[in-house]
Amino acid sequence: MYKMFIDDVRSPPQGDWVVVRSSDEALAHIVNNGMPSFISFDYDLGGDDTSMVFLRRLVDQVWDGTGAPPAYEVHSANPVGAAWIRSFMDSWQRSIDIA
Numbered sequence: 001m002y003k004m005f006i007d008d009v010r011s012p013p014q015g016d017w018v019v020v021r022s023s024d025e026a027l028a029h030i031v032n033n034g035m036p037s038f039i040s041f042d043y044d045l046g047g048d049d050t051s052m053v054f055l056r057r058l059v060d061q062v063w064d065g066t067g068a069p070p071a072y073e074v075h076s077a078n079p080v081g082a083a084w085i086r087s088f089m090d091s092w093q094r095s096i097d098i099a
Contacts, residue, residue, distance in 0.1 A: 004029070006051055007042035007075070022046065023054035030062055039072045043081025050081065055088050068096050 005012035005019045006026050012019060018036070020026040022045050030036070041051045063069075069092045074082040 001037035002033070003038040003040070004036040004070075005040045006045070006054065007040075008044070008046040008049075010042065010075075012040065023049050023051065023057065026054045027057055027062065030058065035063075035067070036070050039070050041072060041074045041076060041082075041085050043074070043076035043078040043085060051076075051085055052081070052088065055085070059092065069093055 003015070003017050004026065005017040006021075006023075007019070008021050017040075018029060018033075020029055043051050045051060045053075069089060072085075072089055074085050076082045076085070
């Protein structure tokens with residue numbers, strides 16, 4: 001299992017992290033290496049790219065409908081974007097709890 005840090009600029013706190021700088025890079029890493037056990041999210045990933053782009057593609061294209069979403073934290077300075085990530089992740093978890 002591994003931890004993923006999604007941020008276009010910042011570096012992760014100390015520890016073993018896989019650092020990805022875009023939604024494309026994050027998705028490709030998961031396709032090649034499996035779902036991380038933990039994700040730390042920045043919202044804004046440069047230009048029009050955001051962690052929401054990544055999350056929507058992850059659920060639509062990669063997630064097989066089994067297993068819970070990874071544990072997560074949001075380290076984004078964008079309060080609206082951070083709220084969207086939390087809402088998405090919480091909804092994903094609720095969909096698993098209902099099933």
